Amino acid sequence: MSNYYLFQDRKKCIGCHSCEVQCESYKSLPSGPKLCQIVQDGPHVIDDLPMISDVRFAQGITHGRSVHDIKHILMSCFHCETPWCVAACPAGAMKKRPLDGIVYVDPLLCIGCKTCIAACPWGSVQWNPEKRQAVKCDFCMDRIDRGLKPACVTVCTSHCLEFGAIEQKMPGLRKKSLAHISAPKDVKAEILLEKRCPVNAAITEIERILDTGNLIDPKSRRRTEKILELMQDVAWGRAGSDHLQSMESFAQKIIKEGPDDISIKTGQFLELTLTEHHEVFVSHLQTNNCATGECVKIAPAPCQMACPAGIDIPTYVTLIGMGRDAEAIEVIRKDNPFPWVCGLVCTRPCEFMCVRGRIDQPVSIKYLKAFAAEKAMLEGRYVNPPKKPDKGQNVCIIGAGPAGMSAAYYLSLMGYGIRVIEALPTAGGMMLLGIPRYRLPCRIIDLEVTMLEELGVDFRFNTNFGKDVSLDSLKAEGFEAFFFAIGAHKSFDLNIPGETAQILNGPQAIQAIDLLRRVALGDWDQNIKWPGERVVIVGGGNVAIDAARTCLRLGCKDVRMAYRRTRSEMPADVEEVEQAEEEGVQISFLTIPVAIIGTGIGQNDRITGIRCVRAELIAQEGGSRKIPVPIEGSEYLIETDAVISAIGQQVDQDCLSSIPKLKWTRRNTLFASNVNMKTSVPGIFAAGDAVSGPATVIEAIGGGKRAADAIDRYLSNTPQPRMPPVPVRRGRIDWIEMSAKVKMALQRPVMSLLPIDRRRKTFQQVETGYPEQNVREEAARCLRCDICFRCGRCVEICRDKMKVEALKMGYLDFDRPGPTDFSVAERRCILCGACAANCPSGAMRMEDSSGERVLSLCGMILNRQKLIHCESCGAVMGTAGYLEYIRNKHQSVIQVADPRTHCYICARKTMAIYTASRLRQYD
Amino acid sequence: MGFRKGQKVEIYKKSADDGWESFMDAYVGTHGIITDPDTAINDSDALVEVSLVGKGTFRFPQDCLRCI
Numbered sequence: 002m003s004n005y006y007l008f009q010d011r012k013k014c015i016g017c018h019s020c021e022v023q024c025e026s027y028k029s030l031p032s033g034p035k036l037c038q039i040v041q042d043g044p045h046v047i048d049d050l051p052m053i054s055d056v057r058f059a060q061g062i063t064h065g066r067s068v069h070d071i072k073h074i075l076m077s078c079f080h081c082e083t084p085w086c087v088a089a090c091p092a093g094a095m096k097k098r099p100l101d102g103i104v105y106v107d108p109l110l111c112i113g114c115k116t117c118i119a120a121c122p123w124g125s126v127q128w129n130p131e132k133r134q135a136v137k138c139d140f141c142m143d144r145i146d147r148g149l150k151p152a153c154v155t156v157c158t159s160h161c162l163e164f165g166a167i168e169q170k171m172p173g174l175r176k177k178s179l180a181h182i183s184a185p186k187d188v189k190a191e192i193l194l195e196k197r198c199p200v201n202a203a204i205t206e207i208e209r210i211l212d213t214g215n216l217i218d219p220k221s222r223r224r225t226e227k228i229l230e231l232m233q234d235v236a237w238g239r240a241g242s243d244h245l246q247s248m249e250s251f252a253q254k255i256i257k258e259g260p261d262d263i264s265i266k267t268g269q270f271l272e273l274t275l276t277e278h279h280e281v282f283v284s285h286l287q288t289n290n291c292a293t294g295e296c297v298k299i300a301p302a303p304c305q306m307a308c309p310a311g312i313d314i315p316t317y318v319t320l321i322g323m324g325r326d327a328e329a330i331e332v333i334r335k336d337n338p339f340p341w342v343c344g345l346v347c348t349r350p351c352e353f354m355c356v357r358g359r360i361d362q363p364v365s366i367k368y369l370k371a372f373a374a375e376k377a378m379l380e381g382r383y384v385n386p387p388k389k390p391d392k393g394q395n396v397c398i399i400g401a402g403p404a405g406m407s408a409a410y411y412l413s414l415m416g417y418g419i420r421v422i423e424a425l426p427t428a429g430g431m432m433l434l435g436i437p438r439y440r441l442p443c444r445i446i447d448l449e450v451t452m453l454e455e456l457g458v459d460f461r462f463n464t465n466f467g468k469d470v471s472l473d474s475l476k477a478e479g480f481e482a483f484f485f486a487i488g489a490h491k492s493f494d495l496n497i498p499g500e501t502a503q504i505l506n507g508p509q510a511i512q513a514i515d516l517l518r519r520v521a522l523g524d525w526d527q528n529i530k531w532p533g534e535r536v537v538i539v540g541g542g543n544v545a546i547d548a549a550r551t552c553l554r555l556g557c558k559d560v561r562m563a564y565r566r567t568r569s570e571m572p573a574d575v576e577e578v579e580q581a582e583e584e585g586v587q588i589s590f591l592t593i594p595v596a597i598i599g600t601g602i603g604q605n606d607r608i609t610g611i612r613c614v615r616a617e618l619i620a621q622e623g624g625s626r627k628i629p630v631p632i633e634g635s636e637y638l639i640e641t642d643a644v645i646s647a648i649g650q651q652v653d654q655d656c657l658s659s660i661p662k663l664k665w666t667r668r669n670t671l672f673a674s675n676v677n678m679k680t681s682v683p684g685i686f687a688a689g690d691a692v693s694g695p696a697t698v699i700e701a702i703g704g705g706k707r708a709a710d711a712i713d714r715y716l717s718n719t720p721q722p723r724m725p726p727v728p729v730r731r732g733r734i735d736w737i738e739m740s741a742k743v744k745m746a747l748q749r750p751v752m753s754l755l756p757i758d759r760r761r762k763t764f765q766q767v768e769t770g771y772p773e774q775n776v777r778e779e780a781a782r783c784l785r786c787d788i789c790f791r792c793g794r795c796v797e798i799c800r801d802k803m804k805v806e807a808l809k810m811g812y813l814d815f816d817r818p819g820p821t822d823f824s825v826a827e828r829r830c831i832l833c834g835a836c837a838a839n840c841p842s843g844a845m846r847m848e849d850s851s852g853e854r855v856l857s858l859c860g861m862i863l864n865r866q867k868l869i870h871c872e873s874c875g876a877v878m879g880t881a882g883y884l885e886y887i888r889n890k891h892q893s894v895i896q897v898a899d900p901r902t903h904c905y906i907c908a909r910k911t912m913a914i915y916t917a918s919r920l921r922q923y924d
Numbered sequence: 925m926g927f928r929k930g931q932k933v934e935i936y937k938k939s940a941d942d943g944w945e946s947f948m949d950a951y952v953g954t955h956g957i958i959t960d961p962d963t964a965i966n967d968s969d970a971l972v973e974v975s976l977v978g979k980g981t982f983r984f985p986q987d988c989l990r991c992i
Contacts, residue, residue, distance in 0.1 A: 294978050307959070307975035350959035350975045353930060570928070572961055666942050668971070675982065676947055693983055694971065697960055700981075724947050725980055815977050816932070816955060816992065 003080035003102035005140055006167045007151065013161035020075070020153035020162060027141065027152035075162065078125035078138045080104045086137075089120035089890040092802040092835075095135070098142070105139035108132070112802050113838025119879060119887050124909030133838040140164070198295035199278035200236050200285055203271075204229065210267055221264035224251045228271055235282060238289035238299040238730060245282050249275050280722065289730035297841045300790035301728055304351035304366060309703035310407075311728030312336040314351055314366055315787035317373070319734045322780030326373040327382035332731045333370060334386070337702050338410040339403065339449045341378070342432055344371025345768070346441050348574075348697045356786050359812035360821045362749035364782050365771075372776045378448065385456055389416040394716050397422065397480040399466045402430020403698045404689030405486035406453055407705030408712070413456040415713055420459040420480070422466055424656075426522070428453075430488050431690065432698060434518040435544065437551050438764040443521075467656040482684050482712045485671065486705065489690035490514060491653040495539060495646050499597030499608075510597055510608060513538065513548035513647035520551055533642025535559040537611050539594050540647030541571040544695075546578060548645050549586045553761055560585065561639065563592040565616055565629040580767060584760050589639070591616045593631055597644050610640045650695045660685070670694050677711035677721040678704060686712055736788065736860030737781050741823035744861050747782050750775040784812075785859035789844035795836035795858075803835055805886075807864075826863040831882035832856055854880050871904035873911075878904050926986050927972055931958045933989045935976070941985035943971045951979055955992060 084104050086095045094110035095117045097103070106117075106126075111134040117126045118135055126137045141151040149155070154164040207229045216222045228251050234240040252275060255268030275282065285291060285299070294300035304314040312333055320329035333340040347367050355363030377383040396412050398405045401423035409419045427433060429446045454460065464470060472483065492512035494500060500510050511532060519525045536557050538549045541564035552560045562581075564571060567590050571578060582588065592613045599608040615635035618627035651669050664672035664681035673680045673687040680687050688704025690696055707726060714721055753769045754760070760767055771779065791813040799808045807830035811819025832854045837847040847856050854877075855865040866880040878884065903911065927933065935951050938944060959981060960973035971983035 292979070301978070303977060306978055307981050309981045311980075348960055350957075350973070350981050353957045353959050354975050354977070572929070574929075668943070668969075672942075675945055696973065696983070700960075700973065700983075703981075724950075725982070728980075 003098075003104070003140070004167055005101065005103070005145070006163075006165060007075070007077050007140065007154070008163045009075040010161045010163065013159045015159045015161075017158050019156045019158050023152045023156040024138075077140075078104060079123060085120045085122060085891060086117035086126050089116040089887050091116060091804060091890070092798075095126075101142075101145075103139050103142050103145075104137070105142060106135050106137055108134055111135055112798050112835045114798075114803060114833040114835035115879075116833065116883075116887050116890065118905050119884065120891060121905065122908060123912045124905035124907070127905065198291050198293040199274060199281050200232060200291070201293075201295040203274045203278075204232050204236060206270070207232065210270075215263050216267055218260050218264045221255050221259050221261075221267065224255050225267055225271070227251055235285045236291070236296040236298065238285075238296075238733075240286050242286065245275070245279075245286060280724070284727050287729065288727045290727045292727045294790055297790055297792070298843075299730060300787075300842070301730070302786035303354040303356060304786065305728045305730075307350045307354035308336075308728070309350065309697070309700045310337045310706055311703065311726065312351075313729065313731040313787075315783060315785055316730070316732040316734050318364065318366060318369055318780045318783045319737060319785070320732075321369050321373050322737050322777055322783070323734075324777065326376040327380060329373045330377040330383055331386070333373075335731055336706065336729070337699070338407055338452070339432075339698075339702060340370045341374035341445050342403075342441060342449055343699055343702070344368060344374055345445070345766075346432070346436050347699050350699070356784050356791065356812055357782055359815075359818040360745070365749050365752075365779050368752065368768075368771060369776060369780055372770060372773075375770075383452075385452055386414060388414050388456060391418070392416040392716075394418065394482075395420065395478075395480045396482045396484065396712055396716075397475050398484045398486065400430060400486035400488060400689070400691075401425075401428035401450075401460060401462075402486055402488050402689060402701060403432055404488075404691075404701035404705035404708070405430065405484065406450065406458075407702045408484050408486065408686075408688070408709045409458045409705075410453055410456065411706055411709035412712060413453070413458050415709070417713075417716070418459075419457075420461060422464045422470060423460065423462050424465045426462050428460060428462070430486075431490075431701075434490075434521050435514060435547070436698075437517060437520070437547050437554075439550065439554065439760070439767045440547075442766055465656065467659050471659055482686065482716055484678075484705075484708050484712060485657070485680070485685065485687040485691060486689040486701070486708075487652065487656065487691045489650040489652045489670075489695045490518075491651050492646060493649045493651060495594060495597075495644075495648065497594055497596050499599060500644075500646070510644045510646070513540065513544050513645050514650055516548055516645055517544070517551060520555070531555065532645065533557065533608075535641045536561070536643045536645060537594075537639055537641040538562045538645040538647050539611075540564065540649075541566065541573060541588075542647065542649070543573045543577060544650075545645075545647035546573045546581050546586075548647050550581050550584060552645070553584055553586065554764055559641075560587065561641070562586060562588045563594055563611070563613060563639070564588060564590055565593045566618065566627075567591060580754070580760075583757060589613070591618070591629065593629060594644075595631075595636070598638065608642060608644060610638045611644050612636060612638050650690075652691050652694075668694055675704075676707075676723065676725050677714075678708035679711060679715075679721065684715065686715075730787070736785050738857070738860040738862065739781060740862045741826070741858075744782065745823055747778050749782070750779060784861075785844070788842055788859050790842055792841065794839050794841065795845050798835045798839050799830075803831075803833060805829055805831060805833070807831070808836065823861070823863055826856070830856060830864040831886045832864060832866055832880045833883050833886070849877055871907055872902040873907040874904060876904040876906065878902075927958045927961050927989065927991070929958055929961055932956070932992050933958060933974060934992045935974075935984065935988055936990050937988050939985040939988040941987065943983065943985045944988065948982065948984070951976055951982075952988075954979055 080102055084097055087097055087104065091114060092110050092112045094107045096105060096107055113133040115128060118128055126135050129136045144151060150164050154162045207225060210216055211225060216225060228248050231244050231248050234244055252268050252271035256265055256272060259265045259268055289299050290301040291299045302315045305311060308314060317329040317332040330340055337343060344367060349367040351366050352363040357364050395418040398409050398419060398421045401421050405421055409421050413419045428450045433446055492514050525531050532552065534557060536552045538545050545562055549560050549562050593616050594611050594613050596612040597608055598610045598612055614631040616629035616631055619630045620627050657663055660682060662682045666672050671680060671687045671691045673692045678686045678688045686708045688708045689701040693700060711721055750771050755765055755767050755769060759765060793813045796808045796810055800806045807826045809822045809825040812821045834847040837845045844859050847854065849868060852868055853865045854868050856863045866882065869878050869881055869884060871878055932955060934955050938949060938952060954976045956974045956976035958972055959975045972986055973981060973983050975981045
């Protein structure tokens with residue numbers, strides 16, 4: 002009971018429903034949960050229980066019955082002294098004001114678990130499906146605090162509703178003090194993050210402006226609401242190309258036509274936001290991704306953000322899981338024209354960031370691409386997208402490596418005429434020269450290059466920039482922009498005695514990249530044993546491993562790597578090192594070469610060995626990094642016929658010496674911004690190893706794609722971006738549904754390899770791939786981080802509010818991931834739905850189907866239980882565990898033997914009939 | 925090689941190196957994983973590839989990184 006009464010004079014009530022309408026309107030409840038309801042009762046209803054179904058709610062049912070039979074009963078809330086709803090609420094959202102005893106819902110604390118609804122025996126608490134919160138009559142307490150009457154009373158047309166202080170009407174009725182119920186806590190103002198998304202921040206601010214009610218000019222308010230609607234479209238990734246223009250137009254109208262100061266200020270704020278953060282709005286519109294992750298519906302997945310080319314990984318992985326390989330390839334090629342190549346040789350930064358890796362093993366993203374590409378190719382569905390109309394402008398690309406060909410692909414699709422100049426007789430660059438055929442077969446590169454040729458890209462092989470053509474000659478031919486992707490093909494020297502000896506015949510000191518190039522092009526005399534029976538490769542990176550394994554396949558009997566640190570410091574991929582050792586490559590760790598020894602070095606003779614010293618790792622002063630230090634007197638000789646240097650490559654600057662204005666970094670790489678790949682010379686762009694130094698194929702592809710965008714902007718006089726591009730969301734693919742048990746039981750498949758004896762002798766592809774079944778299952782392991790952005794709200798609600806602790810998801814934390822066990826949900830979850838109600842991205846979902854309530858996270862079914870239905874109307878009431886949970890909560894208020902068996906609507910109806918029967922005595 | 929593949933790192937300060945670009949200022953304080961250290965040169969001066977959580981993958985000078 003509260004300090005107030007709300008009485009209804011039923012004789013005066015004409016059933017106009019204006020009280021209900023006002024209640025809906027005042028509380029902004031568009032879908033209409035009502036805080037008060039009016040119930041009709043006919044003459045037969047009260048005493049005749051079988052007629053109970055004839056008692057209908059007043060909303061829209063006054064038709065069809067004779068008017069004189071209708072009675073209307075106001076159903077509000079009793080505001081109990083010890084409310085069941087308050088006792089049941091786990092979040093402290095349902096409160097009773099000590100001041101006047103009003104029971105109300107604090108919307109900031111309500112977690113949407115519906116326990117209050119299930120707990121209230123009178124059906125006074127209702128559900129607002131739009132806000133996903135409980136609502137109830139609180140006598141419009143904000144109006145009471147301002148000295149006004151509740152909204153329903155104010156609008157009652159027949160003056161049948163009476164509201165006032167209970168002490169005046171019935172002194173002494175409210176006896177109990179409820180001072181123990183604490184007053185609502187002050188809600189802290191939202192702390193603005195330093196690096197907020199301007200779209201999200203603007204939405205919050207507009208909502209605040211509208212909520213204050215100060216914007217009273219109807220036109221300005223309507224226009225502001227329209228801008229809010231459009232901005233929400235942007236934040237949800239469903240905006241069209243004209244959204245930004247419409248918002249700007251509305252903002253300008255508000256400024257121009259606003260009759261008061263608040264309207265003009267609002268318009269100015271909106272215009273300033275749209276102008277200052279124009280680039281971010283455009284990025285949201287074009288990419289459907291929010292880089293800050295604040296626009297939760299379009300927060301990008303970590304794997305996609307990690308990919309230097311920004312491929313929409315969750316989308317294509319899911320498509321592969323569904324068996325839609327050609328569509329998956331279509332998605333990949335929007336960001337990477339070489340899915341098959343990358344499926345075999347990518348360094349896969351995406352897998353390092355894969356959230357599944359925090360639980361067990363990351364999804365095998367890399368190989369899934371290769372599988373889909375091969376499958377699509379076999380089906381004849383690996384096709385180029387349509388080109389845009391010819392723009393009549395030409396771009397020249399120097400270098401036919403991954404960066405150059407990526408730029409060629411995207412520029413060609415945009416409608417530019419493309420010529421690619423390549424010094425070698427074939428395309429591929431480092432993909433062809435630096436990666437051995439046992440990792441990347443030549444035919445795969447050829448197939449991908451053919452796709453470019455189909456687009457009309459003009460390849461000019463055996464053409465050296467700086468010798469055969471120059472910048473001026475190309476400009477004279479009509480090229481308006483240039484893209485340098487010349488790679489880093491020049492090896493570092495060992496700088497030890499004997500290295501530069503000129504040996505014309507037989508085994509010699511060679512550079513690893515030169516060895517790989519000559520093997521790739523078949524450029525060696527196959528009648529002689531080359532590079533030798535015994536070889537030593539100096540270095541510990543992937544190129545060193547590739548050189549060693551290539552030597553084995555060339556027939557070298559003794560292949561040894563000399564690396565100056567230990568195994569754990571080796572920069573080469575662990576898998577590559579393991580495979581090399583399996584094949585017979587020996588690795589001498591802590592070994593520093595000091596001289597190449599030969600008979601008559603300097604007199605065109607032959608190498609006989611390499612002199613090395615043992616090293617030990619010593620911690621540097623002031624640093625954690627250990628450096629190899631030679632051990633005195635540890636010199637020894639490794640007998641060998643050839644020494645291969647694999648300690649890194651650099652950019653060959655000679656070919657660009659004719660462009661003196663090109664700026665170089667202190668690392669001898671071309672200076673270019675990583676945002677737009679612009680060099681110091683207007684119209685010249687650069688990317689790939691020439692800019693980054695020796696890096697990865699996927700970085701080069703990403704650079705080529707960025708350069709294509711920048712060249713397009715340059716040629717169309719569009720300003721260049723200030724920040725790197727945000728990866729584009731290419732689709733909204735539904736998730737693959739499966740139980741958590743199955744999903745967690747699936748393990749990353751082991752890659753099958755060619756038998757070891759064949760690996761040693763042939764250049765046949767070593768990794769033979771996964772069977773199709775494994776590919777589909779592996780794709781289904783994806784956690785769909787493009788939908789769930791791991792805010793952890795579900796875990797917090799379940800643990801801190803509901804105190805159920807059914808969600809054990811340690812993988813949510815990047816810095817300190819803990820254990821994850823989805824089976825806990827199966828054991829402990831009561832299916833209250835609070836997690837789903839609070840999930841901002843819709844990843845956590847609770848649905849009722851086939852007599853069961855099912856809780857799932859991105860399609861992964863966490864729990865399913867049978868539903869219990871209302872005994873009267875058959876409506877869903879929840880699960881047994883849920884009702885038991887509420888009953889336990891009630892114990893502090895009242896002992897209940899059995900759980901409630903009626904839904905809140907029937908409880909309300911029953912209560913209305915009871916009230917009507919009691920009141921009938923006084924009629 | 926100062927960092928190893930798979931190590932978690934933090935961009936804890938700006939760098940004066942010419943490999944540091946102005947857009948990277950926004951990434952100070954963010955965490956990530958080393959996805960490609962200096963694979964060839966074993967040079968403490970080399971740029972290393974880092975995947976930053978929710979930001980992207982870029983090459984940073986080593987002096988602005990620290991392990992977490």
